[in-house]
Amino acid sequence: MxxxxxxxxxxxxxxxxxxxxxxTYSNSINIKSIIINGILNRKLNDKMKKTDLSPLNLDSNxxxxxxxxxxxxxxxxxxAFKYDEPLLKEMDISNYLGVSRSxxxxxxxxxxxxxxxxxxxxxxxxxxxxxFEYDLLGFYNFKEEVEKQGFxxxxxxxxxxxxxxxxxxxxxxxxxxxxxxxxxYRTLLVDNYPVILERTIIAESIIPNLxxxxxxxxxxxxxxxxxxxxxRKAKKYIEPQLADSYTAEKLDINSGMPVLEIDRYTYGPTNxxxxxxxxxxxxxxxxxxxxxxxxxx
Numbered sequence: 302m303x304x305x306x307x308x309x310x311x312x313x314x315x316x317x318x319x320x321x322x323x324x325t326y327s328n329s330i331n332i333k334s335i336i337i338n339g340i341l342n343r344k345l346n347d348k349m350k351k352t353d354l355s356p357l358n359l360d361s362n363x364x365x366x367x368x369x370x371x372x373x374x375x376x377x378x379x380x381a382f383k384y385d386e387p388l389l390k391e392m393d394i395s396n397y398l399g400v401s402r403s404x405x406x407x408x409x410x411x412x413x414x415x416x417x418x419x420x421x422x423x424x425x426x427x428x429x430x431x432x433f434e435y436d437l438l439g440f441y442n443f444k445e446e447v448e449k450q451g452f453x454x455x456x457x458x459x460x461x462x463x464x465x466x467x468x469x470x471x472x473x474x475x476x477x478x479x480x481x482x483x484x485x486y487r488t489l490l491v492d493n494y495p496v497i498l499e500r501t502i503i504a505e506s507i508i509p510n511l512x513x514x515x516x517x518x519x520x521x522x523x524x525x526x527x528x529x530x531x532x533r534k535a536k537k538y539i540e541p542q543l544a545d546s547y548t549a550e551k552l553d554i555n556s557g558m559p560v561l562e563i564d565r566y567t568y569g570p571t572n573x574x575x576x577x578x579x580x581x582x583x584x585x586x587x588x589x590x591x592x593x594x595x596x597x598x
Contacts, residue, residue: 353381357398365400369408374417377428384494388418388426416585429585430494443489444520452491459486459551461513466504474504474574481505485516488551495552498581507575521576531570538564548581559584 353376357368376382391409395402409426412418419429434450447454466474466482474480483505489497501521505511508528515524525532542562549556563580 354394354398357400357404365404366407366411369394369398369400369405370411373408373412377417382428384428384430386428387424388428390425430492434587442520442522444523447491453493455490455493456516456518457488457490457495458513458517459488461485461516463505470502470504473577474507476504476506483511486551487516496583496587498548498551500579501576503576521578525575530575532567532575533570533572535565535567537566542581544581552581552583554583561587 354372357365359365361368373382373388382388388409391402391405394405398405409418413420413426416429418426420426436446444454462484463481464484466476466478466480468478470482471478471480481504483503485499485501485503487499487501488495489499501516503511508524508530511524511528515527519527522532540562542560544552544554544556544558544560546556548554548560549558552560554560561580561582561584563578563582565578565580566574567576567578569575
């Protein structure tokens with residue numbers, strides 16, 4: 302194959318890469334290199350433009366990596382990157398923005414430490430699913446709190462079972478021994494991701510007409526309001542646990558992974574137990590906090 306043939310091939314590929322110049326080579330390795338580089342650079346530029354990454358301000362007093370952290374976080378909030386989608390390679394971001402790879406690596410590391418991104422060995426860096434904040438001392442409608450933070454809230458009813466009450470629960474709920482106990486399992490989903498496995502038990506005599514439909518898509522505070530059940534106070538027990546097989550299945554995690562358990566007892570006006578709820582919470586989907594005023598600090 303002669304030199305002229307090489308030149309024709311080079312011209313065709315360079316035009317396809319939207320370049321404005323043509324070079325003639327007599328060495329096939331050089332021709333292949335420029336063809337491949339032209340195509341890859343075009344694809345990289347197209348991909349980077351879709352992410353809307355902007356040049357960093359080299360004259361700013363703010364470190365470059367922090368500027369990049371803010372950009373990536375903003376793009377995730379704008380859903381430019383989807384959850385569980387791989388982030389662009391550090392080298393690609395570095396080349397596109399014209400900054401050192403160490404700047405990109407530092408920005409990515411900070412976002413990984415914050416839980417915004419996560420790494421999978423041998424596969425890359427991915428966008429984490431959203432997490433929401435939950436006040437450990439709160440006494441409110443969980444559904445409203447999730448929606449207030451801009452997330453979609455859904456409930457998946459797992460089971461609704463009624464059986465004869467045992468002596469322990471009859472004593473705890475202060476009901477007769479011929480009463481029944483209702484046990485309800487539900488999975489609470491935030492943006493369609495399972496976050497909490499909820500187990501609720503209540504004596505049937507407390508809400509005699511409680512049905513599956515009542516709890517299928519409704520927060521329990523709304524259920525209590527509907528049935529005119531007055532709530533006065535609650536006590537919570539909080540401790541870390543390891544997910545059993547049932548919890549792991551419903552929360553879509555591996556068995557044995559750590560979860561936070563919140564065991565809540567809610568009482569009525571006469572200090573009678575109304576309902577007991579156990580939450581198993583995924584630690585990677587929820588951030589817990591406690592509000593303190595200056596008086597309590």
